[in-house]
Amino acid sequence: DGGITQSPKYLFRKEGQNVTLSCEQNLNHDAMYWYRQDPGQGLRLIYYSQIVNDFQKGDIAEGYSVSREKKESFPLTVTSAQKNPTAFYLCASSTRGSYNSPLHFGNGTRLTVT
C-alpha cells in the first residue's frame, strides 16, 4: 500500500537538543512538505521540496532545517534555535508542479520539548 510514513509518533526531547523527524513516502511523488500544527491553528508551512536536492523555506522556517537527498525521504531537524518547538508536525507529498494534485499527509509526529 502506498503512503507516507512519519516516525516516531511521539518524541520527547530536552531543551537545547536538536531532534530529527523522519518522513518517508512510497507514492513516487516529487514534492514533499513539512507543516507545523498548533492547537486551534491551521497548518503552517515550514519547508517544502519540489525535487531532490532542492528545497524552499515556507512561512515559518526559522529554527528548522531539512534535506532532500532521496526522492522518498524528507527529514526535518528541529534545532535548538527554534524557540517554541513543542507541536504536532505533519509531512505531506504531492505530484510536483501540478495544481490538481492535492497533498497527501502522513499521520504526524508529536514533539514535546521540556
Place this chain on the structure above:
Amino acid sequence: GQQLNQSPQSMFIQEGEDVSMNCTSSSIFNTWLWYKQDPGEGPVLLIALYKAGELTSNGRLTAQFGITRKDSFLNISASIPSDVGIYFCAGQWDGGSQGNLIFGKGTKLSVKP
C-alpha cells in the same frame, strides 16, 4: 499575505443533522480543498475543487467553489458520529507550486452531549 477565515470555529452536532461550514478570503484562489483530521492523525482529503462555481459531492459531503473565487463551503448531510473531527479548508493560488497553499484554522465538529 494570504489569509483564510474559516467558520464556525466549532460546532456540536446531533446525529442526523445537516452541517455547514465555510471559508472566505479577500484573495482569489485557483483551487479549494477540504480535509478532515481525526485526533492524532494527518488530514485526509475529502473534496477538491478546481473551477469557480463548481459543486462537487462525495457521499454525504457537498462542497462548492464560490463564483468570486474567494470562498468555498462544505455541507455534510444527515451527520453520523464518525463525522466528528476537525475540518480544514485550504486555498491555493498561482497554480503550479504547492508552496502557494494556505489552510484555514479548522472547524471542530463534536457530538452534542
